[in-house]
Amino acid sequence: MEKFGFSLQKARVINYDSNDRSIVEYVLEREPSLKLCIECGCCSAACTTGNFTDFSLREMHILLKRGENNEVRNKIKKCMLCGKCILVCPRGVNTRNVVFLAKQAFQKYSAHAV
Amino acid sequence: MVNEGKKRVWSDYQKEIADDHFFYVRSCIRQSFYPGSEQFFLNFLRNDLGKDVYENPSHTTCTGIGYHGDIVPFSTTQTVVARHFALMKESGYKNIAISCVTSFGIYTEILETWKHFPEELEKTREYLFKATGREFDIPENMAHTSDIIYKFRNEIAAKIKYPLINKQTGKPLKVVEHIGCHYAKMFPKHGVGGAEFPRVLSGMAEAWGGEVVDYPERRHCCGFGFRQYLVQANRGYSLSNTVKKFESMRPYEPDLVLTNCPGCNMFMDKWQYTAKEMEGMTFGSNGQSIPVLTYEELAGLVLGYNPWDLGLQYHMVQSEPLLRKMGIEINSEDKYRTKDGRQMPIPQNLINA
Ligand code: SF4
Ligand code: SF4
Numbered sequence: 001m002e003k004f005g006f007s008l009q010k011a012r013v014i015n016y017d018s019n020d021r022s023i024v025e026y027v028l029e030r031e032p033s034l035k036l037c038i039e040c041g042c043c044s045a046a047c048t049t050g051n052f053t054d055f056s057l058r059e060m061h062i063l064l065k066r067g068e069n070n071e072v073r074n075k076i077k078k079c080m081l082c083g084k085c086i087l088v089c090p091r092g093v094n095t096r097n098v099v100f101l102a103k104q105a106f107q108k109y110s111a112h113a114v
Numbered sequence: 115m116v117n118e119g120k121k122r123v124w125s126d127y128q129k130e131i132a133d134d135h136f137f138y139v140r141s142c143i144r145q146s147f148y149p150g151s152e153q154f155f156l157n158f159l160r161n162d163l164g165k166d167v168y169e170n171p172s173h174t175t176c177t178g179i180g181y182h183g184d185i186v187p188f189s190t191t192q193t194v195v196a197r198h199f200a201l202m203k204e205s206g207y208k209n210i211a212i213s214c215v216t217s218f219g220i221y222t223e224i225l226e227t228w229k230h231f232p233e234e235l236e237k238t239r240e241y242l243f244k245a246t247g248r249e250f251d252i253p254e255n256m257a258h259t260s261d262i263i264y265k266f267r268n269e270i271a272a273k274i275k276y277p278l279i280n281k282q283t284g285k286p287l288k289v290v291e292h293i294g295c296h297y298a299k300m301f302p303k304h305g306v307g308g309a310e311f312p313r314v315l316s317g318m319a320e321a322w323g324g325e326v327v328d329y330p331e332r333r334h335c336c337g338f339g340f341r342q343y344l345v346q347a348n349r350g351y352s353l354s355n356t357v358k359k360f361e362s363m364r365p366y367e368p369d370l371v372l373t374n375c376p377g378c379n380m381f382m383d384k385w386q387y388t389a390k391e392m393e394g395m396t397f398g399s400n401g402q403s404i405p406v407l408t409y410e411e412l413a414g415l416v417l418g419y420n421p422w423d424l425g426l427q428y429h430m431v432q433s434e435p436l437l438r439k440m441g442i443e444i445n446s447e448d449k450y451r452t453k454d455g456r457q458m459p460i461p462q463n464l465i466n467a
Contacts, residue, residue: 006350008392011358 019067026105027064027098034098036091037061043085043095049078057085057095064102073106127308131265132255137207138169139198141214142179144376150425151376151410152213155259158413163266167211170201178216182340188227192238195224199250200242208254211262215375218258219296222304225252256304258297260374260409264306264314267321275418278324280369281441286325287369290404291315292382294375295335315372318409322416331362336378337385353392356385360397360404367399370436371406382406387430387465398435403465405433415442422448432466 028034044056055078063072076099085095138156145152159165177194180186202210212218228235242248263270278287293312298305307313316326337356342348360382363371373379383406389395390403398404406429407415414424421442426433427449437444450458 004349004388004392005346006348006353008357008389009350009354011354011361013358 014066014068016067020069021065021067022109023069023072023102023105024064024067026108027101030101031094031097033091033093034061037089037093038091040090042088042090043093046084046088048082048084049080053078055079057099060102061098069106072102076102076106127306127311127313129257129261129304129306130255131257131261131306132209132211133265134165134209135207136165136167136209136211136257136262137202137205137253138167138211138259139173139176139213139217140169141217141376142175143380144213147376147380147428148408148411148425149428150414150423151408154410154414154419154424155213155263158410159262163269168205168207170205172201173198176214176217176220178214178220179340179344181220182216183344184341189237189241191220192224192227192234193241193245195221196238196242196250197246197248199253200246200248202253203249203251208251210253210256211259212256213259214377215258215294215297216377218304219300221256222301225256226301228252258305258314258374260297260314260318261306263409263413264317267318270318270413270417271321274322274416276416276440276442278319278322278416278440280439282439286323287436287439288327288366289316289319289324290327290329290332290363290366290368290371291319292336292371292373292378294373294378297374299333315374315409318412319372322412327363327366327368329363329366331359334359334362336373336375336381338377338381343381352381353385353388356381357389357395360386360389360395363404364397368404369439370412370433371404372412373406373408376408379406379408384430387463390465398466402435403431405429405431405436405466407433407436415440418442420448422451430465432464435466 039058039062041058044050044058047055047057049055050057055075060072060076063069079099081096081099083096089095140152156167159167174194177186177191181188181191212221239249242250278289279285280287293305293315297314298307298309298312302309305312305314306317319326335355337352337359339352339355342351371382373382386397386403396403411424411426415421421433421437421444434444450460452458
């Protein structure tokens, strides 16, 4: 790279044309209740992992739906699959299954292997 | 909507452009970067159309770059512009023709300020009189030079030699037009088509046979942004804006970018070089960059002027791919030769050459 004394910042627009929605599609097919999520964040508030780390299940849901998988791929490993989030979700989303299926999808598509 | 109604609505988006007797004001950077543009404008108006265009040698900068860079206070800018109006009054002209969109933005901002805050106008009259002993009138008509070319676009179309058609495929060339933020975004009524339907460049491109590309970031900034650029460490903001715009137009494979403002032209041209050097990015078809032309350069090309007389070789992105598509014959040996036949130094690392 030439040294110009400044650099190029990547655009922060959400580009649905180039983003990869294959992971969320895999999850939605098997756990359609994710469609009901209103991104209220109750799950994040109840989450023990979220209490001690920067993990937020709501954030995972948002990023998955946008097809921004890179961050989700690593962060989602932090979930302990304890299921506390299911108890508080006002929309009845089977959140633990969402996490489980997302992990499975990352494993399944070799390009995304965890 | 019936045709009648459409016409009435559209008339609100029109501006009155004077027909003759222009007091021409120069830009700071245009003559150095795109010398052929100004020459074309003056020559076309004076010699081809027989119009009266007067240029006063005492005219100075409008302070626009300093004003938007936060180093010139607004009262100073108003007084400098008032001095230009005084020169115009002394020379006996009433129609001003401004050749830079930054200046055009400054002039419109000042005229609107004086309309809404008459006390600013009085203060400026006083400052100018105390400093120079001059007095001024507000122009009767204010046009950007592109407005004037737009007004005479059909006269150009009537004499067209190389329409904007791809000779190899017979299809219209795809033109990205960039009118510049300060042309009509701030004070829409001063621009042809207002802020919503700017017609000034698209009108020209279509009149000369081209097809205008409507892409998502069509109205996005060219990246100049003044403050973003003037401090070196901030230039990444400027470049990132330009790259965002070019990435958005890339899928449409435009054949050229047509600009309204000398600043936009500089950034859309030179940042393509920077993006290529930094990240290896190109935005045109076949891994090439997109030539960026001013409206006068394009008008000159379609009329059959020699591209080297129009100064196309002074751009960073070279126009040869476009010239080939238009079927314009070029002599590469003359590219860097002066009129009296001397060889000029040949620049290195040019794009598309
Ligand atoms: S609690 Fe339920 S609705 Fe709220 S963000 Fe979590 S999954 Fe979505
Ligand atoms: S299942 Fe995962 S996301 Fe839900 S509360 Fe437990 S650790 Fe948090």
